Amino acid sequence: MNLSKRSEYALRALIDLGIAKELGRPLLQVSELAAKEQLPIKFLEQILTQLRVAGYVDTKRGKLGGYFLAKAATRIKLGKIIRLLDGPLAPIPCVSQSAYHRCTCPDEAHCGLRMVMLDVRNAIARILDRVSLAQVVEITLRKMRRDKVAVPFARQSFGLEEIVPFLKDTTTGEAAKR
Amino acid sequence: MNLSKRSEYALRALIDLGIAKELGRPLLQVSELAAKEQLPIKFLEQILTQLRVAGYVDTKRGKLGGYFLAKAATRIKLGKIIRLLDGPLAPIPCVSQSAYHRCTCPDEAHCGLRMVMLDVRNAIARILDRVSLAQVVEITLRKMRRDKVAVPFARQSFGLEEIVPFLKDTTTGEAAKR
DNA sequence: GCAATCCCTACTGGATTAATAGACTTTCGG
DNA sequence: CCGAAAGTCTATTAATCCAGTAGGGATTGC
Numbered sequence: 001m002n003l004s005k006r007s008e009y010a011l012r013a014l015i016d017l018g019i020a021k022e023l024g025r026p027l028l029q030v031s032e033l034a035a036k037e038q039l040p041i042k043f044l045e046q047i048l049t050q051l052r053v054a055g056y057v058d059t060k061r062g063k064l065g066g067y068f069l070a071k072a073a074t075r076i077k078l079g080k081i082i083r084l085l086d087g088p089l090a091p092i093p094c095v096s097q098s099a100y101h102r103c104t105c106p107d108e109a110h111c112g113l114r115m116v117m118l119d120v121r122n123a124i125a126r127i128l129d130r131v132s133l134a135q136v137v138e139i140t141l142r143k144m145r146r147d148k149v150a151v152p153f154a155r156q157s158f159g160l161e162e163i164v165p166f167l168k169d170t171t172t173g174e175a176a177k178r
Numbered sequence: 179m180n181l182s183k184r185s186e187y188a189l190r191a192l193i194d195l196g197i198a199k200e201l202g203r204p205l206l207q208v209s210e211l212a213a214k215e216q217l218p219i220k221f222l223e224q225i226l227t228q229l230r231v232a233g234y235v236d237t238k239r240g241k242l243g244g245y246f247l248a249k250a251a252t253r254i255k256l257g258k259i260i261r262l263l264d265g266p267l268a269p270i271p272c273v274s275q276s277a278y279h280r281c282t283c284p285d286e287a288h289c290g291l292r293m294v295m296l297d298v299r300n301a302i303a304r305i306l307d308r309v310s311l312a313q314v315v316e317i318t319l320r321k322m323r324r325d326k327v328a329v330p331f332a333r334q335s336f337g338l339e340e341i342v343p344f345l346k347d348t349t350t351g352e353a354a355k356r
Numbered sequence: 357g358c359a360a361t362c363c364c365t366a367c368t369g370g371a372t373t374a375a376t377a378g379a380c381t382t383t384c385g386g
Numbered sequence: 387c388c389g390a391a392a393g394t395c396t397a398t399t400a401a402t403c404c405a406g407t408a409g410g411g412a413t414t415g416c
Contacts, residue, residue, distance in 0.1 A: 029392070062392055062393075063390065
């Protein structure tokens, strides 16, 4: 029941992009993402390319370039991302909605294993197909603020935010200290 | 989120053993199990050995030997079997109960991915740690009888059951036709 | 004793995973 | 217009895991 590193890294990167966007700094470079999440940069690059091809992120090329979300975070469901990178959510193909494939059992309708695994696949999908990137970002930010933890990817600090908190959300000033 | 073939085959075999036991014929040979489920016999043998070592099945050796459940089907939870063969249920190690391992993210308490994956792991475990082999067997048998489908592993038929249905459950007579 | 069964150990081919490498293209600032 | 800094593209790879295959050994029933 494993999530691959590809999916994990993709989701981490997307969450970071979502956070950054929310904080008014939508464009992030691979190097920043890799540094924040401690990921191999070239591997992450490949993954981001995959996300770009699939339409989840877009890029600005050249110097000062980077990656940014290509669609509203509310419209990015985690399940779709995982399916893109890892294949079906279902534990066995005969209970997959997106990639059904018959298994070897003689009678699907009376296969006990299938019944249970169908429940499992539905339980997984109920979460991953409902939760949007926006929700994850929102909860993450709320928790970080509540606990007064430094928020990453806030606007570049020039030392002013700490003195003149012109941003609506006062806690983002914390992030400037990074 | 894949179940390995090992786990799949193990569960199929256990369900079959449970059904057979329920029908008064607890001992099954690898060859029977392999035939019923269309599995490579030698591979299944390995898996059954693993189940034996872990105490889920026991064997009778020698001619007319075979495998049988070593404990009550009510006490065999699917989650345990899968953990034995595939490792933790959790999609990522940092949300595993049975094999927790820290991940690379800097702050677990504020990791959005972790929050979601914790929900997923709980959803999976809620099913697989609650459902017992006995329940799967019961539902399977009920469905097969309701739909008047041949029930496998009934007592050896000598052609008498169809004429003299001495078994409590009349539908098991159907199985004799196999 | 012999045939059928489980037991044990080793191996293996293929696929997948998680990267790594490097040359190429685009863009910005000066 | 040049060069540095970014993303793009393609290839390679080392390691691991998966799913099986193989074959001889031990045990038991008839």
